Amino acid sequence: MIVAVDGPAASGKGTIARAIARHYGLPHLDTGLLYRAAGLALLRGGGDPSDEVQAVAACALTGVDFADPELKSEAAGGIASQISAYPGVRAALIERQRVFAAQPGGAVLDGRDIGTVIAPAADAKLFVTAAPEVRARRRFDELERLGMKLPFAEVLADIEARDARDRSRAAAPLTMAGDAHLVDTSGLGVDEAIARALDAVRARL
Numbered sequence: 001m002i003v004a005v006d007g008p009a010a011s012g013k014g015t016i017a018r019a020i021a022r023h024y025g026l027p028h029l030d031t032g033l034l035y036r037a038a039g040l041a042l043l044r045g046g047g048d049p050s051d052e053v054q055a056v057a058a059c060a061l062t063g064v065d066f067a068d069p070e071l072k073s074e075a076a077g078g079i080a081s082q083i084s085a086y087p088g089v090r091a092a093l094i095e096r097q098r099v100f101a102a103q104p105g106g107a108v109l110d111g112r113d114i115g116t117v118i119a120p121a122a123d124a125k126l127f128v129t130a131a132p133e134v135r136a137r138r139r140f141d142e143l144e145r146l147g148m149k150l151p152f153a154e155v156l157a158d159i160e161a162r163d164a165r166d167r168s169r170a171a172a173p174l175t176m177a178g179d180a181h182l183v184d185t186s187g188l189g190v191d192e193a194i195a196r197a198l199d200a201v202r203a204r205l
């Protein structure tokens with residue numbers, strides 16, 4: 001059983017994907033972390049994000065600590081969004097994601113192109129979204145909890161810029177798969193959003 005959870009930044013897709021994984025006892029992969037890790041590795045190595053060859057080399061992800069809180073920073077998210085538009089970067093990270101999805105018992109993956117590119121034959125696909133202001137507020141609160149406080153207007157501008165880039169790129173743009181179920185979490189609390197998502201998955205199995 002493969003569950004694909006896609007959606008824009010801070011839509012709640014990670015929380016929902018983790019809850020689905022817990023509910024069904026499946027492993028979960030936050031694929032955004034792969035792009036963030038490549039971006040951070042590139043920055044730390046003094047690489048140039050405008051150079052696709054250097055960005056692809058950073059996808060080897062050598063020496064990456066996936067528990068590093070810096071991966072959650074806006075800087076890492078911004079650079080991830082920039083380099084994820086390179087076809088070479090997407091190609092370099094695709095295999096890891098497909099192998100994860102193909103585990104014998106199944107898996108839950110969240111990202112931007114899971115239902116469209118990584119696992120188009122997934123058993124259940126969700127597209128999780130929320131209004132930009134709602135997503136910016138959540139990201140603002142999350143950053144504050146992590147001790148990375150930024151002005152709200154800056155967080156909102158980042159989210160909007162990232163959405164625009166993710167939706168307009170030529171390689172695997174953020175878009176809802178035709179057979180995905182839409183979950184708009186704008187007016188929902190966490191428990192309600194999870195309950196709706198689980199209902200949608202159940203209906204598809």
Ligand code: C5P
Pocket residue numbers: 009010031032033035036077080081082084085110111112113114162166
């Ligand atoms: O989901 P998260 O905000 O951690 O993703 C960071 C960036 O990585 C996104 O803005 C997007 O550009 C890129 N990404 C992607 N494909 C995925 C997951 C993330 O292009 N499957």
